[in-house]
Amino acid sequence: MDDNIICPLCGYQRKDQDNNPEWQCPGCLAAYNKAQYGLFSLPEKKIDEFSLPQDMSKAYLLTEDSLYIFNNNLQKKIKKIEISENNLQFIIAELGIDPIKDEEKMLFETLPYEKLNVIKKNLNSNTSTSHANNETTNSPPNIKAKEGVEEENSLIEKQDDDKKHVNSNSDLYFWVGFLGLILLLIGVFSPIVSAPMIGDLNLFRNGKGDGIFILFLSSFWLVTFMRAGRIGLTILSVLIGGLILYDLVFTYNLMQNIKSDLTNQLAGNPFAGIANTMIGSIEMKWGWVLLLLGASLMLLSGIVKDKDVPSIIEDHPQSNIFINFFNGIAIILFVLPLYFWIFGVVNNTSKTSPSQLQTKQQDRSKNQSEIVSQIKSVNLTVLSSNVEAFDHLASDCLINVKVYGKINSSCTKASSIEDKLLPQLKMLGQELKKMGKENKGISSDLEMKLNTIIRHFKSGQKDLMTANTILSR
Incomplete structure (x- = not known):
C-alpha cells in the first residue's frame, strides 16, 4: 500500500498500519473520491462489494489482467472483464496513468463521464481501433496496444452484440411504456361521451368513475416499470386494458339502450323531430382512442421488457434522480384515488356529535x-x-x-x-x-x-x- 496518499479533505497521510478500507481516510473517515464515477486500482484478492465506497453509483477497478465494473444499480454489482496486457497498456495510455506494479498502488482519479467511454469503446466496439491509430501516430509503444485491441475485438464482438440487444430492448420498453402511460393519464381526463343537457363526460368523473381505479393500478404499474421482470408489468397492463374495454362496451350498450328507449317514447309525438336531433347528438368522444392506445403501448412495453434497468437511466450520471422522479409520480397516482375515497367523504361531514x-x-x-x-x-x-x-x-x-x-x-x-x-x-x-x-x-x-x-x-x-x-x- 502506498503511504503517500493524502486525504484532500483533512490532509491526513495514509500509513501502512492503518486498518481502514482502501477507499476510506483513517482521519476523517470520508471516501477519497466522492464522484459518481472513478477509476480504482486494488489487489484482485480484495475486490468485492465491501471494499468499495458505498456512496458511489459506479466505479471501475483495474488490475494486472482484469477490469472490474462496480454498479450499485445492478443485481450483480461486480462484473469482471478479462483483458490482455496490450489492451491494458492501451487503457493506461489513454487515461494517462502509470502502469500497475507489485501490490497495485492506490489510484483515486475523478474521471468525467465522457472519459470513461474510452474504456467502453475500447472493449466493446471497433471504434477504438481508429481512435488508437490517431493516438499512436507519435507514440510507438501504442502500436502494439492497437494490435492487441484488434485481436480482442473478435472475441468480444459476440458478447457485445448480446449486450446491445438487451440495451436496445431496454430502451424500447422504456420509451414505449412511458409514452403509453402519458396517453393513458391524458385519456382518463379526456371526454369519452357527449350528451345533451349533460355535456362531455370523462372516465374520472370527479373521482366517481372507473378512472380512479385506472390511476390506482397505474401507480403499481409505474413502480413495476422501473423494476426487474416483465410478468408483473404484463399482468397490470392486462388489468388496465381489460377495465378500459369493459367501460367501452358498457358505455356503448348504455347509449344504444337510451337511444332506443327515447325513440319508442317519442313515437307519435308531434315534436319528435326536435328530440331526435338531440338524441343524435349523443356520441362517443376521442378520449377512448387515447385510453386504448395508451393501454396497448403499456402492454407492449411489458412484452419487450428485459430484466435490467433501462440503459438510458442506468448509464446516466444522475440515475437516482430519474428513479426518484418516477417513484414520486407513482406516489401521486396512488394518493390521488385515496384522496377522493377518504377525504372526499370527510369534507362532506359536518362538525356535530x-x-x-x-x-x-x-x-x-x-x-x-x-x-x-x-x-x-x-x-x-x-x-x-x-x-x-x-x-x-x-x-x-x-x-x-x-x-x-x-x-x-x-x-x-x-x-x-x-x-x-x-x-x-x-x-x-x-x-x-x-x-x-x-x-x-x-x-x-x-x-x-x-x-x-x-x-x-x-x-x-x-x-x-x-x-x-x-x-x-
Whole structure:
C-alpha cells in the first residue's frame, strides 16, 4: 500500500498500519473520491462489494489482467472483464496513468463521464481501433496496444452484440411504456361521451368513475416499470386494458339502450323531430382512442421488457434522480384515488356529535335518494324538447293575437302542452328547492339545466297570459 496518499479533505497521510478500507481516510473517515464515477486500482484478492465506497453509483477497478465494473444499480454489482496486457497498456495510455506494479498502488482519479467511454469503446466496439491509430501516430509503444485491441475485438464482438440487444430492448420498453402511460393519464381526463343537457363526460368523473381505479393500478404499474421482470408489468397492463374495454362496451350498450328507449317514447309525438336531433347528438368522444392506445403501448412495453434497468437511466450520471422522479409520480397516482375515497367523504361531514351526524346523514341520504329517483324518472331529453316547443308556440300565439286580435292553432297546441308539462315542472321546482346547495344528489351542471327548462316554461306561460289579457279587453 502506498503511504503517500493524502486525504484532500483533512490532509491526513495514509500509513501502512492503518486498518481502514482502501477507499476510506483513517482521519476523517470520508471516501477519497466522492464522484459518481472513478477509476480504482486494488489487489484482485480484495475486490468485492465491501471494499468499495458505498456512496458511489459506479466505479471501475483495474488490475494486472482484469477490469472490474462496480454498479450499485445492478443485481450483480461486480462484473469482471478479462483483458490482455496490450489492451491494458492501451487503457493506461489513454487515461494517462502509470502502469500497475507489485501490490497495485492506490489510484483515486475523478474521471468525467465522457472519459470513461474510452474504456467502453475500447472493449466493446471497433471504434477504438481508429481512435488508437490517431493516438499512436507519435507514440510507438501504442502500436502494439492497437494490435492487441484488434485481436480482442473478435472475441468480444459476440458478447457485445448480446449486450446491445438487451440495451436496445431496454430502451424500447422504456420509451414505449412511458409514452403509453402519458396517453393513458391524458385519456382518463379526456371526454369519452357527449350528451345533451349533460355535456362531455370523462372516465374520472370527479373521482366517481372507473378512472380512479385506472390511476390506482397505474401507480403499481409505474413502480413495476422501473423494476426487474416483465410478468408483473404484463399482468397490470392486462388489468388496465381489460377495465378500459369493459367501460367501452358498457358505455356503448348504455347509449344504444337510451337511444332506443327515447325513440319508442317519442313515437307519435308531434315534436319528435326536435328530440331526435338531440338524441343524435349523443356520441362517443376521442378520449377512448387515447385510453386504448395508451393501454396497448403499456402492454407492449411489458412484452419487450428485459430484466435490467433501462440503459438510458442506468448509464446516466444522475440515475437516482430519474428513479426518484418516477417513484414520486407513482406516489401521486396512488394518493390521488385515496384522496377522493377518504377525504372526499370527510369534507362532506359536518362538525356535530357522532349520534347527531349519523341521524342527520341517514335522513339526508333517505331524502336525497327519493329526490334523485324522482328527478331521474323524468326524461330530460323529451321534457326539454316539449318545453322548447311550448315556448315557441306560446310566442307565436302572442304575436298572432297582437296582430290579428284572435287565437290560432298555435294557441290551442300551446295550451294542450302546458296542461301536460305543468305537473312535471311543478314537481321539479319543489324538489329543486328541497335539494339546496349542500345536496350532491345531482351535479351542479344538471341542476342548472333543470332551472333553464323551468325558466323557458315560465316564459311560455307569460306569453299565453299576455295573449289572454289582450283578448279579454
